[in-house]
Every structure is written in C-alpha cells, then in structure tokens.
Amino acid sequence: MYETFIDLIYAFYYPLLAAIGVPVNMVTIWTLSRGKCGLSRCITLYLVAMAAADMMVVVTEVILNRILYYYFPSSSLYITPVCSCIIVLLCVARDTSVWLTVAFTLDRLIAICYRNLKDRYCSPKTASFTIAAVCLIFCLKNLPWYFTFDPVYISDNVPWLCQSKPVFYTSPAWIGYDWLHRMLTPIVPFVLILTFNALTVRHIVAANRVRRDLLSNQGEARVDPETESRRKSMILLFNISGSFIALWMPYVINFLYYRITNTHYYKGDTDPGYILQQLAYMFQLSSSCTNTCIYVATQSKFREELKKLARTPFTFICANKHPRKDPRW
Numbered sequence: 001m002y003e004t005f006i007d008l009i010y011a012f013y014y015p016l017l018a019a020i021g022v023p024v025n026m027v028t029i030w031t032l033s034r035g036k037c038g039l040s041r042c043i044t045l046y047l048v049a050m051a052a053a054d055m056m057v058v059v060t061e062v063i064l065n066r067i068l069y070y071y072f073p074s075s076s077l078y079i080t081p082v083c084s085c086i087i088v089l090l091c092v093a094r095d096t097s098v099w100l101t102v103a104f105t106l107d108r109l110i111a112i113c114y115r116n117l118k119d120r121y122c123s124p125k126t127a128s129f130t131i132a133a134v135c136l137i138f139c140l141k142n143l144p145w146y147f148t149f150d151p152v153y154i155s156d157n158v159p160w161l162c163q164s165k166p167v168f169y170t171s172p173a174w175i176g177y178d179w180l181h182r183m184l185t186p187i188v189p190f191v192l193i194l195t196f197n198a199l200t201v202r203h204i205v206a207a208n209r210v211r212r213d214l215l216s217n218q219g220e221a222r223v224d225p226e227t228e229s230r231r232k233s234m235i236l237l238f239n240i241s242g243s244f245i246a247l248w249m250p251y252v253i254n255f256l257y258y259r260i261t262n263t264h265y266y267k268g269d270t271d272p273g274y275i276l277q278q279l280a281y282m283f284q285l286s287s288s289c290t291n292t293c294i295y296v297a298t299q300s301k302f303r304e305e306l307k308k309l310a311r312t313p314f315t316f317i318c319a320n321k322h323p324r325k326d327p328r329w
Contacts, residue, residue: 004269004270005269005275006269006274006275006278007269009278009282010066010067010070011070013282014062014066014067014070014285015067017058017062017285017286017288017289018058018062018063018067020289021054021055021057021058021062021288021289022055022058022059022063024289024292025051025052025054025055025058025288025289025292026055027292027306027309028047028048028051028291028292028295029048029051029052029055030309031302031305031306031309032044032047032048032051032302033048034305036301036305037295037299037301037302037305038299038301039299040122041124041127042107042111042122042123042124042126042127043104043107043108045124045127045128045131046100046103046104046107046127046131047104047291047295049100049131050097050100050101050104050291051291051292053093053096053097053100054097054287054288054289054291055288056089056093056096056097057090057093057094057097057285057288058285058288058289059093060086060089060090060093061090061093061094061285062285062288064077064086064090065086065087065090078160078161078162079158079159079160080149080150080151080159080160080161080162081159083149083161083162084145084146084149084162085146087145087146087149087162088142088143088145088146091138091142091145091181092135092138092139092142094185095138095141095142095184095185096134096135096138097287097288098185098186098189098244098248099134099138099185099189100131100134101189101193101240101241101244102189102192102193102196103130103131103134104237104240105192105193105196105197105237105240105241106192106196107121107122107127107130108196108200108233108237109196109199109200110122111233112200112203112204112233113199113200113203141181141184142181144177148164148165148168148174149162149163149164149165150162150163150164150165151163178259179259182252182255186244186248186251186252187252189244190245190248190252193241193244193245194245197237197238197241200234200237201234204234208227211227212227232298235298236294236295236298236299239294239298240291240294243287243290243291243294244287247283247284247286247287247290248283248284248287249283250276250279250280250283250284251280251281251283251284253276253280254276254277254280257273257276258273258277261273
C-alpha cells in the first residue's frame with residue numbers, strides 16, 4: 001500500500017487539494033467578478049487575477065505535475081518536451097500568483113498612505129496594466145527552465161520524464177539563474193510585503209490616533225466609518241500577506257538548505273532532506289486555496305454572495321416546480 005509518508009501526501013493530500021482548490025477558486029472568480037462584494041473595481045481586479053493564478057497553480061503543479069505523475073506515470077504528458085513545458089507553465093503560474101500578491105499589497109499601501117497618488121495609481125486601468133505586465137514578465141522570465149532538463153530514460157527513441165541537467169548545478173550562469181528565480185519568488189516578495197505592511201500599519205495607527213483625538217475633542221463617541229474602513233482594509237491585507245509568508249517559509253528554508261549544504265540528490269523517500277522538500281511543496285501549494293477562506297472570514301458581503309450562489313439551484317428548482325399561471329386564463 002503506502003510505504004512512506006510521501007506516498008500518503010501524493011495519494012491523499014494532493015487529490016484533496018485539487019478537489020478543493022479548483023472549485024473554490026472558480027467560485028471566488030465568479031463571485032468577485034459580479035462586483036457585488038462592496039470592493040472597489042481596482043481591488044476586485046487584483047483579487048480575481050490572484051484567484052485565477054492560484055487556480056492555474058492547482059491545475060499545473062498539483063494536477064498535472066503531481067497527481068497524474070503519481071497515478072499515471074506512463075502518460076504522454078511525461079514525454080520530456082511536454083514535461084518541460086508543464087514545468088515552465090507551473091513556474092509562470094506560481095510567480096504570477098506571488099507577484100500579484102505583492103502588487104495588491106502595494107496598491108493598498110498607496111490607497112491608504114499616499115492619497116495624492118491614489119487617484120492616479122489605484123484605478124482599474126492601472127490595475128489591468130499591472131496584472132498584464134506581471135503575467136508577461138514572468139512568462140519571459142521562466143522560458144529558460146525549458147532548457148534545463150534531460151530525460152530520465154529513453155524508451156523506443158522517446159525521451160521520458162524530466163531531471164535537471166548536471167550542468168545546472170555547476171554552471172555559474174545556471175546557478176545564478178536559480179538564485180535569481182528563488183530570490184524573485186519568494187524572498188524579494190517577503191521583504192517587499194513586510195516593508196509595505198509596516199508602512200501601512202504605521203500610517204493607519206498614526207491616522208487613527210489623530211482622528212480619535214479629533215472626534216473626542218468634538219465630543220463624538222460614535223463609531224467612525226473612516227476608522228472602521230481602515231480596520232477592515234488592514235484585516236484583509238494582513239490576512240492575505242500573512243498567510244502567504246507563513247505557507248512559503250518552508251519553501252525558502254528548503255532552498256537555503258539544499259544550496260548551502262550542496263545537496264542535489266536524495267537517497268530515497270525516507271531521506272530527511274527529501275521529506276523537508278516535499279513538506280515545503282505541500283505548504284507552498286496550500287497557499288493556492290487560502291485566499292477564499294480569508295475572504296469568507298473577513299468580508300461579510302462576500303459571504304452573502306456565496307449564500308446567494310448556494311441558494312441559486314434551489315431557487316431555480318422551486319421556480320420551475322410552481323410555474324406562474326398565464327394571466328390570460
């Protein structure tokens with residue numbers, strides 16, 4: 001049956017992640033796209049793009065790269081050129097998902113802290129341009145991955161599976177590219193998100209203190225809508241960026257481990273380094289499903305739209321069960 005912990009991950013965890021990740025991201029895209037969640041058009045564009053990128057991560061990395069490989073290792077998807085293309089696509093999806101989170105965090109920083117730039121930067125046009133630019137840049141950035149793989153074996157003159165070329169670990173150019181790849185996703189985003197959030201918190205705390213003092217001097221004790229709006233924005237922002245950092249941290253630790261120890265090959269499924277690597281992937285891929293849970297937990301109007309969506313089939317059935325009479329009769 002399942003001899004190792006890694007077998008259990010592939011047999012149960014990844015199918016469960018796919019079964020959850022695809023529908024929840026599709027529902028998120030549909031719900032947000034309707035524009036009835038009380039969010040600005042700019043925020044909605046970023047959140048929809050993030051959900052779409054997360055769904056692509058689930059499709060390419062979880063379904064195509066892990067589940068199908070575990071259950072159907074002889075599939076034509078694992079001919080070396082096709083396998084290389086899948087790896088390029090999953091890298092594009094992963095990088096896009098991460099950097100859209102950075103773009104969203106920057107957008108919220110500018111909207112909250114730099115009101116003079118808000119009208120010019122925090123607009124649907126700028127959001128659309130930023131999303132398109134992120135997608136294009138990381139498509140181009142990940143193309144070199146296609147040329148880093150050799151077949152694991154050749155059968156009837158057909159190359160199968162992908163393994164990194166030995167030169168990938170020795171060539172200064174490829175080592176530099178690997179470091180650039182890991183720095184851009186997710187080490188630099190870690191630094192940027194923490195910096196943006198720190199600036200946002202400092203501004204919100206200072207602004208709330210001034211506003212609270214102003215209202216107290218005027219003798220007003222009611223709930224301030226402006227302060228409440230900032231609080232909700234901060235909760236949404238910190239939950240998204242905080243979950244990203246927490247779930248990507250094992251991936252960073254694994255990268256530093258294998259580069260510092262110069263460990264490129266593992267003895268087997270029970271090798272501690274290999275287990276660390278697979279756990280890092282498990283946590284990193286979990287981030288593709290967390291944003292929907294965050295929206296449900298923090299956005300009341302999003303919950304309302306989900307309830308309406310859940311009631312739609314029953315409403316349709318009831319409407320057809322009791323058709324209206326023709327007024328002519």
